[in-house]
Amino acid sequence: MSYNPSEIEAKWQKKWDDEQAFEPSDSLEQKKKYILSMFPFPSGRLHMGHVRNYAIGDAFARYYRKQDFNVLHPIGWDAFGMPAENAAIKHGRHPKEWTYSNIDYMRKELNTLGLSFSKTREFATCDPLYTKWEQEFIIKMFEEGLLYRESTTVNWCEECHTVLANEQVEEGCCWRCDNEVQLKEMPGYYLDIIKYADDLLGDLKQLEGKWPSQVLTMQSNWIGKSQGLEFEFELSKMSKAKLDGNFDKYTVFTTRPDTIYGVTYSALAVEHPITKYLLENDLLDSDIAEKIITITNMTEIERAKEGKEGYDLGITVIHPLTGKEIPVWTANFVLASYGGGAVMAVPAHDERDFEFASKYELPIKRVISGDELPFTFEGVLENSAEFTGVKNTDAKAQIIAHFEERSLGKGTTNYKLRNWGISRQRYWGAPIPFVHCDSCGLVPEKVENLPIALPEDVEITGEGNPLENHPTWKNCTCPQCGKDAKRETDTLDTFVQSSWYQFRYATNPKKWNDVGIDKEDANYWLGVDQYIGGIEHAILHLLYARFFTKVLRDLGYHDINEPFENLLTQGMVLMDGAKMSKSKGNTVDPDALVEKYGADTARLFTLFAAPPAKELEWNDSAVEGAFRFIKKLYDRKEKVTGTTLPDIDQSTLSKESKLARVKVYEALQKSSDVYEKTFAFNTLIAACMEALNALDKQDNADIWTEGMYIMLNLLEPIIPHVTTELSEVLFVRENLGAILEVKEEVFVQDSILYVVMIGGKKRTEIEMNPSASQDEILAAAKEAGAKWLEGMSIVKEIVVPNKLVNLAVKPS
Numbered sequence: 001m002s003y004n005p006s007e008i009e010a011k012w013q014k015k016w017d018d019e020q021a022f023e024p025s026d027s028l029e030q031k032k033k034y035i036l037s038m039f040p041f042p043s044g045r046l047h048m049g050h051v052r053n054y055a056i057g058d059a060f061a062r063y064y065r066k067q068d069f070n071v072l073h074p075i076g077w078d079a080f081g082m083p084a085e086n087a088a089i090k091h092g093r094h095p096k097e098w099t100y101s102n103i104d105y106m107r108k109e110l111n112t113l114g115l116s117f118s119k120t121r122e123f124a125t126c127d128p129l130y131t132k133w134e135q136e137f138i139i140k141m142f143e144e145g146l147l148y149r150e151s152t153t154v155n156w157c158e159e160c161h162t163v164l165a166n167e168q169v170e171e172g173c174c175w176r177c178d179n180e181v182q183l184k185e186m187p188g189y190y191l192d193i194i195k196y197a198d199d200l201l202g203d204l205k206q207l208e209g210k211w212p213s214q215v216l217t218m219q220s221n222w223i224g225k226s227q228g229l230e231f232e233f234e235l236s237k238m239s240k241a242k243l244d245g246n247f248d249k250y251t252v253f254t255t256r257p258d259t260i261y262g263v264t265y266s267a268l269a270v271e272h273p274i275t276k277y278l279l280e281n282d283l284l285d286s287d288i289a290e291k292i293i294t295i296t297n298m299t300e301i302e303r304a305k306e307g308k309e310g311y312d313l314g315i316t317v318i319h320p321l322t323g324k325e326i327p328v329w330t331a332n333f334v335l336a337s338y339g340g341g342a343v344m345a346v347p348a349h350d351e352r353d354f355e356f357a358s359k360y361e362l363p364i365k366r367v368i369s370g371d372e373l374p375f376t377f378e379g380v381l382e383n384s385a386e387f388t389g390v391k392n393t394d395a396k397a398q399i400i401a402h403f404e405e406r407s408l409g410k411g412t413t414n415y416k417l418r419n420w421g422i423s424r425q426r427y428w429g430a431p432i433p434f435v436h437c438d439s440c441g442l443v444p445e446k447v448e449n450l451p452i453a454l455p456e457d458v459e460i461t462g463e464g465n466p467l468e469n470h471p472t473w474k475n476c477t478c479p480q481c482g483k484d485a486k487r488e489t490d491t492l493d494t495f496v497q498s499s500w501y502q503f504r505y506a507t508n509p510k511k512w513n514d515v516g517i518d519k520e521d522a523n524y525w526l527g528v529d530q531y532i533g534g535i536e537h538a539i540l541h542l543l544y545a546r547f548f549t550k551v552l553r554d555l556g557y558h559d560i561n562e563p564f565e566n567l568l569t570q571g572m573v574l575m576d577g578a579k580m581s582k583s584k585g586n587t588v589d590p591d592a593l594v595e596k597y598g599a600d601t602a603r604l605f606t607l608f609a610a611p612p613a614k615e616l617e618w619n620d621s622a623v624e625g626a627f628r629f630i631k632k633l634y635d636r637k638e639k640v641t642g643t644t645l646p647d648i649d650q651s652t653l654s655k656e657s658k659l660a661r662v663k664v665y666e667a668l669q670k671s672s673d674v675y676e677k678t679f680a681f682n683t684l685i686a687a688c689m690e691a692l693n694a695l696d697k698q699d700n701a702d703i704w705t706e707g708m709y710i711m712l713n714l715l716e717p718i719i720p721h722v723t724t725e726l727s728e729v730l731f732v733r734e735n736l737g738a739i740l741e742v743k744e745e746v747f748v749q750d751s752i753l754y755v756v757m758i759g760g761k762k763r764t765e766i767e768m769n770p771s772a773s774q775d776e777i778l779a780a781a782k783e784a785g786a787k788w789l790e791g792m793s794i795v796k797e798i799v800v801p802n803k804l805v806n807l808a809v810k811p812s
Helices: 003-019 049-067 081-090 095-112 126-142 195-205 213-225 238-244 258-263 273-280 286-296 300-306 351-360 392-405 501-506 517-527 539-556 592-595 599-608 618-640 656-676 683-696 701-715 720-730 735-736 774-784
Strands: 032-037 071-074 147-157 162-164 182-191 226-235 249-254 265-268 310-318 325-331 342-345 407-415 434-437 443-445 475-477 483-486 531-534 567-570 573-575 752-758 761-768 792-800 803-811
Touching: 003 095, 003 599, 003 720, 032 049, 032 501, 032 517, 049 071, 049 531, 049 567, 049 573, 049 592, 049 599, 049 656, 071 238, 081 095, 126 147, 126 443, 126 752, 162 182, 195 213, 195 539, 213 539, 213 567, 226 258, 226 392, 238 310, 249 258, 249 342, 258 392, 265 310, 273 286, 286 310, 310 351, 342 351, 392 407, 434 599, 443 761, 501 517, 501 539, 592 599, 599 618, 599 683, 599 720, 618 683, 618 701, 618 720, 656 701, 683 701, 701 720, 752 774, 761 774, 774 792, 774 803
Parallel strands: 032 071, 032 531, 265 325, 531 567, 752 803
Antiparallel strands: 147 162, 147 182, 226 249, 226 310, 226 407, 265 342, 310 325, 434 443, 434 483, 475 483, 752 761, 792 803
């Protein structure tokens, strides 16, 4: 029979479903592996990025099952979010109906790929039962002081009609729709992630060697811990009078206390309370006020693109050590969200301050000895009172102590990380479980009333929040006093849902009605042994998931410090050098690929075409090549004569049979390293292809039987349908899960083939006895390459053991 992928794959997919073959054991005693791929948004169809991601995860899961691990390999749906609302507006469909119909379709697509997911642990994050437990977590965080509500300047996307976290603004635009982001003052809910900043930063060390170094660096930089001096600039008498006595001083944070004597001006953010007071009370020239307002409406990224820009506010402050007056400016490079929104400027020793001072002709005072300005290197202090002559690296601590002894300031730590704004002004999200009461203020809903579910009778027009406009849903009674109250109409950022889903999967579904996270189950399964997903989630999702893990640990839900032990960030799938996307019209339909070539071919191609962490360039001929290899493997089944591993006498084998056996066992040698260390599936597949080619060059039935037995074992996690079919037909399947051992005798060779390089080019080959000396090898090489050595003098001779001879030559 010829290879028929559709028939074989349908057979085994049905059998696996009927047997519930991929459900983890309820026993928590067995050695375990938790393999998790980032779950998809149910957009309606799979793309090749999904195929690649899940083929990688499935290879891990199937490999460890063969090693007798209890394997948890789940799938679910990241189902809330703006795309569902946008689809509702565009197609006139309810977001819930659109979402669940997409899930049904995409689930069928996943099934056709033969992915070994647990079916009993599947859920969507929009399921009311998932929302129930998430709302409980939110209430507990509020009760612990980790969640609060305040009015602040936020990133607002007019296109999506919602607030965005700082991390969701990419180059001044919304991460989802690319619309330009505006700054807007409004109330919102925040999680105090800064309380966990040190924990999040310090525990990155636990992940070294397990996560890509690029991701660790990105997270460290985003947290942005810096230590320095916090002190106050007191306003001059004239300035206090100008501000009508409303301000006496403001706080500054600096990481360079060693340069304190070089301060020649101070700069405030345009959002700083003093700047705002001057604007609101018409205390600035109208032209300057208009320009400051323009900066206020720009995002941080837009301001950075504009170059250094600022304006003299016409006020001064007193230097805390010298007592001299220094001017106060407002500048576009000062961030309201960092260090109190005010800086001390030392233009002689900071590139940014120098550029600004040079532009506006402000004083520049050197306080570290050196040559060029700005001088930003280590040196000795000068013009620094009693600290003159001290190394600036030593002076940092001394000057902080000087401030503390005189109660002028204190050593402190600051972070670039901002608290996580989790409220969104949209319908299709998990409702925030709070009530606004005129008597009691902000009150959490009673836990026994959860989940607070979304009303389904809404009109989604794209104008405003449908929950705010609903006639009855927001009307409720206060859980505390029983009076009439209003329900919160903001919903949760979807990154909240993806921050704890790994714990929900780990909880036995038999307990889902009773608990959100079962502690015993979580402590058994977590951390995830292998997590797979895109590098684009290096900051957003991964940082939030780490934060949630630590918070839920502290709330008593589990004892885990880090959610993901090992991380593999797979590269994008490209077409003609560009990322595949519907907007570019360069996508490949996985359904069509599976229909034409079969799921095993789709899986083999995605794992063979490039290492998982690298970008994969789509190649039609490579897809066809993957199909031909599988067909060739299938067609060679008639070469197998035994049903178990044969006993083979190495001494009786022909040269070709020995070489074929070497190639088979080289693939076996590579296997464990690929699955457990390198993840270079392409090298394992290449080794199996070489082995099959070598088997084709010999005709010993026992070598064929052994070779196929081993290769089917190695390839089963990658192309499970055809290998399972062949192993059932050819061998006793129960024996095929056994761990295979490498037989060293296979690599003992009667002769070794050396490549002979002359003048940098391969010229010939020689076959040598393994015991041959270096002189004997060189002599044979010179004899075999005699015609290429005519008229040449050998200037260097190199013998690489068991591989090649290299003769460097020049004309005689």
